[in-house]
Amino acid sequence: MADLKARIASRTAKEFNDGDVANLGIGLPTKVANYLPEGVHITLQSENGFTGLSGSAESGKENVDVINSGGAYVTYAPEANFFDSAMSFSIIRGGHVDATVLGAMEVDEHGNLANWIVPGKMVAGMGGAMDLVVGAKKVIIAMLHTQKGNHKILKECTLPYTALGVVDKIITEMGVMDVTPEGIVLKELHPDYTLDEIKAATGCELIISPDLKPMEEE
Amino acid sequence: MINKIRTAEEAVAGIKDGATIMVGGFLGTGSPEILVDALVKKGVKHLTVIGNDGGLPANEGTSARGIGKLLEAGMVDHIIASHVGMNPLIGKGMNDGTLKCTLVPQGSLAEKIRAGGAGLGGVLTPTGVGTIVAEGKETFNIDGKDYLLEKPLKADFALIRASICDEFGNYSCAKATKNFNYVMAMAAETVIIGTEKLVKVGEMDPDTFTMSGVFAKYIVGGEKPWQI
Numbered sequence: 001m002a003d004l005k006a007r008i009a010s011r012t013a014k015e016f017n018d019g020d021v022a023n024l025g026i027g028l029p030t031k032v033a034n035y036l037p038e039g040v041h042i043t044l045q046s047e048n049g050f051t052g053l054s055g056s057a058e059s060g061k062e063n064v065d066v067i068n069s070g071g072a073y074v075t076y077a078p079e080a081n082f083f084d085s086a087m088s089f090s091i092i093r094g095g096h097v098d099a100t101v102l103g104a105m106e107v108d109e110h111g112n113l114a115n116w117i118v119p120g121k122m123v124a125g126m127g128g129a130m131d132l133v134v135g136a137k138k139v140i141i142a143m144l145h146t147q148k149g150n151h152k153i154l155k156e157c158t159l160p161y162t163a164l165g166v167v168d169k170i171i172t173e174m175g176v177m178d179v180t181p182e183g184i185v186l187k188e189l190h191p192d193y194t195l196d197e198i199k200a201a202t203g204c205e206l207i208i209s210p211d212l213k214p215m216e217e218e
Numbered sequence: 219m220i221n222k223i224r225t226a227e228e229a230v231a232g233i234k235d236g237a238t239i240m241v242g243g244f245l246g247t248g249s250p251e252i253l254v255d256a257l258v259k260k261g262v263k264h265l266t267v268i269g270n271d272g273g274l275p276a277n278e279g280t281s282a283r284g285i286g287k288l289l290e291a292g293m294v295d296h297i298i299a300s301h302v303g304m305n306p307l308i309g310k311g312m313n314d315g316t317l318k319c320t321l322v323p324q325g326s327l328a329e330k331i332r333a334g335g336a337g338l339g340g341v342l343t344p345t346g347v348g349t350i351v352a353e354g355k356e357t358f359n360i361d362g363k364d365y366l367l368e369k370p371l372k373a374d375f376a377l378i379r380a381s382i383c384d385e386f387g388n389y390s391c392a393k394a395t396k397n398f399n400y401v402m403a404m405a406a407e408t409v410i411i412g413t414e415k416l417v418k419v420g421e422m423d424p425d426t427f428t429m430s431g432v433f434a435k436y437i438v439g440g441e442k443p444w445q446i
Contacts, residue, residue: 071245089325123302131325
């Protein structure tokens with residue numbers, strides 16, 4: 001399982017251009033920063049209030065005033081700048097973040113996203129997710145293709161929405177998909193899987209790109 | 219110049235049962251612990267608390283942080299926040315029926331508070347359109363795009379944490395402790411600042427301070443860096 005997540009993170013890292021501003025969600029998306037190609041430097045935005053997020057802080061060397069949005073002690077890059085929550089979300093909502101990478105419970109062929117609430121279960125809250133997906137120029141969902149065999153890529157989300165029509169790209173262990181007005185287009189298929197297998201693992205029609213490629217990995 | 223310096227106990231003395239209070243901090247980082255401690259000691263009930271989250275619960279020898287202390291003491295009837303998953307006391311309170319929780323997207327929460335403090339009737343945001351956040355809210359189409367009207371939020375008191383503050387109340391917050399500590403100071407009737415470093419007026423260059431002292435009613439020194 002760890003390999004599959006590394007595969008997803010390393011492929012997602014190829015989506016970035018040198019100089020991009022990005023916000024990476026907690027968990028698998030955070031790992032994307034470990035796989036950036038040589039020569040690609042991105043500035044990470046942390047929604048609790050800074051640009052220039054770096055790695056985890058070493059034990060014993062934490063600055064107690066510097067956490068990421070998950071509450072973990074982190075370090076910051078030389079170009080870092082710290083600001084308050086109103087500024088942080090002006091950056092996010094105002095379209096100043098080039099891309100955000102998040103996980104999802106469900107995504108559908110209209111680009112609708114559900115990743116914050118399961119009715120009947122304990123609610124954690126949306127935090128900054130709703131603002132991020134409406135504000136970032138590009139929304140990439142990086143996740144395992146299915147949840148214990150259940151479809152996560154669907155014709156229509158069944159869970160309450162995080163936002164409507166916001167997802168641009170879906171990257172899973174099985175392949176890379178673009179969300180287009182026509183539906184979800186498979187652009188890359190991982191060599192470990194057949195077309196029939198990825199179609200069976202997807203809960204909506206998968207349009208096969210005429211120039212389908214093998215999924216790139218490191 | 220009017221004397222705004224108080225002890226923590228004096229500063230929170232006016233907070234009564236049923237008050238609405240804003241508390242700065244993000245998962246405890248940037249929360250005014252000495253002010254929260256004084257409020258817990260005073261022991262008021264039925265508070266409505268507005269904050270980014272529910273602070274942190276007590277854990278393995280470390281005390282609760284920020285709003286987590288108010289929840290632990292059973293002082294809160296209603297919490298308005300963007301994320302409450304890190305403090306199980308909130309889920310428990312909601313299940314028991316003792317705590318009401320209103321969730322607001324983080325960016326909308328910041329803007330609702332800013333609107334409250336800036337004299338605005340609300341803000342129009344694309345965040346939450348088409349989701350359950352939009353329920354009961356007006357939608358406006360501006361130049362072809364839908365926006366939700368998020369109304370202003372105000373409070374009776376704001377508990378703010380500064381890293382450095384002068385005796386007039388001009389202050390700044392270090393690094394990631396800023397979070398809600400600036401907007402909240404504009405949106406409350408009575409603003410109380412707990413500060414790590416307290417300096418005399420004129421001691422520092424005015425550029426040291428991000429926030430104007432006009433918002434501060436009381437200033438309390440002695441805030442400490444969090445001990446890991």
